[in-house]
Amino acid sequence: MNKSAIVSIAMLLVAAPATAVFAHHSAAQFDFQSPVNITGIVKEARFSNPHARIILQVTDDKRGTRDIEFEGHSRNNMIRQGLMPDMMAVGDTITIRIAPMRTGEDGGYVTALITKDGKAIGNITRAD
Amino acid sequence: MTNMTSLCRAVLASAGLAYFAVAFPAAGEPDLTGVWTNYRNPNAPAAARGTRPQLPLTPEAKAKADRYVEVTTGTNYTPGGYCVGGGMPGSMLGSGGYPMEIIQRPEQITVVYEAHNEVRRIYFGARAPDPATMFPERNGFSIGRWDGDTLIVETSKLVEQVDTAYPHSDQARIVEEYRVSEENGTRVLTAKMTMTDPKFLTAPFTMEKKWQAIPNGVVRTYECTEPDWLDLLDRLMKGEAPKS
Numbered sequence: 621m622n623k624s625a626i627v628s629i630a631m632l633l634v635a636a637p638a639t640a641v642f643a644h645h646s647a648a649q650f651d652f653q654s655p656v657n658i659t660g661i662v663k664e665a666r667f668s669n670p671h672a673r674i675i676l677q678v679t680d681d682k683r684g685t686r687d688i689e690f691e692g693h694s695r696n697n698m699i700r701q702g703l704m705p706d707m708m709a710v711g712d713t714i715t716i717r718i719a720p721m722r723t724g725e726d727g728g729y730v731t732a733l734i735t736k737d738g739k740a741i742g743n744i745t746r747a748d
Numbered sequence: 749m750t751n752m753t754s755l756c757r758a759v760l761a762s763a764g765l766a767y768f769a770v771a772f773p774a775a776g777e778p779d780l781t782g783v784w785t786n787y788r789n790p791n792a793p794a795a796a797r798g799t800r801p802q803l804p805l806t807p808e809a810k811a812k813a814d815r816y817v818e819v820t821t822g823t824n825y826t827p828g829g830y831c832v833g834g835g836m837p838g839s840m841l842g843s844g845g846y847p848m849e850i851i852q853r854p855e856q857i858t859v860v861y862e863a864h865n866e867v868r869r870i871y872f873g874a875r876a877p878d879p880a881t882m883f884p885e886r887n888g889f890s891i892g893r894w895d896g897d898t899l900i901v902e903t904s905k906l907v908e909q910v911d912t913a914y915p916h917s918d919q920a921r922i923v924e925e926y927r928v929s930e931e932n933g934t935r936v937l938t939a940k941m942t943m944t945d946p947k948f949l950t951a952p953f954t955m956e957k958k959w960q961a962i963p964n965g966v967v968r969t970y971e972c973t974e975p976d977w978l979d980l981l982d983r984l985m986k987g988e989a990p991k992s
Contacts, residue, residue, distance in 0.1 A: 648822055669972040670828055696846065696862060696968045748845075 647747035650719040650729040657734055659715040663687055665708035667695040674708060674716065674730060683726070690718055692730035693748045701742035707733055717742075777894050778928040781852045783965025784937055786844030787958035800913050801955070809948035813915040820911075827911050831972035833864035835886025836903055837922055837941055838912045840868075841957050848959070849967040857892055857899070865970045870901050879905065884918055899926040917947035935961035 660676030672692030679685040718728035732742040846863035855875035870892040889905035903922040
């Protein structure tokens with residue numbers, strides 16, 4: 621083997637290429653720099669792979685009452701963030717922190733669950 | 749552990765249980781069994797999000813790879829989004845955020861990458877099946893051997909993949925060299941990977957990957973197609989027609 625011809629890339633910290641390989645979708649649609657809190661009633665909470673799906677019934681002055689679907693990490697990574705399915709039981713009123721859609725539409729990417737005393741469970745900074 | 753291993757070997761050998769006696773790593777060969785995550789250098793800042801690695805692609809390969817990027821950039825169209833594993837070398841190079849588990853026996857090392865439940869079986873010696881009987885697949889067919897304390901894995905029987913950061917043809921060959929070291933009291937596993945490919949690459953492509961051990965770590969099941977099945981089952985149970 622001609623070593624001089626070898627293209628060599630050192631990877632001492634590999635999280636970045638890992639995301640390049642395993643990112644399940646484009647994260648460009650979500651604005652992780654502008655998190656907002658959303659409160660609503662859980663209509664559905666599916667902890668699944670490759671993504672979690674949370675549907676909340678949300679009411680606000682701007683758009684009234686409607687069901688909004690949010691995306692989340694894979695089930696495996698939700699649990700690693702401390703986010704367990706029983707924290708989002710159907711019928712519960714919960715507050716989640718999301719990376720909103722850049723378009724301003726309803727929806728977003730779940731980055732944390734906010735407890736009643738204001739604590740954040742989870743600190744998700746990018747889509748998985 | 750070494751004393752226990754020797755004792756077990758002696759007991760098993762004296763009982764004539766040669767097959768089971770080889771279930772322990774031979775002297776000099778490190779036991780890679782366990783759960784591993786991405787290596788994190790405590791003295792270095794967190795890694796920034798990366799860009800696609802630059803492979804020395806042939807014009808034909810570059811055209812295919814560029815086309816893949818063109819039609820998928822900014823979309824949710826990825827193998828993982830459809831519950832399809834990354835395939836080698838992406839499965840190996842990308843593992844760690846989702847951890848990997850190594851189960852080591854002398855005749856076979858099994859690597860479970862949590863993401864997408866990808867599994868690689870690395871066969872040793874007479875345990876290895878005839879390559880002619882093995883289907884090409886995304887993770888290929890891997891044969892292992894030990895060179896002192898270095899595990900060498902040679903992988904062939906790959907399929908052409910452009911849906912990866914590491915495009916390759918079905919002619920690709922991958923050699924991995926694994927070594928274990930210890931840094932600040934933590935076990936570190938390093939793999940040096942070289943991919944050659946007469947159809948897609950104009951030169952060998954190498955990368956280095958490091959993991960660190962997670963004592964008592966857990967690799968979780970990555971069930972991925974279940975939601976689609978549950979949606980269908982729900983419709984069937986309600987007497988509704990399946991979605992076309």
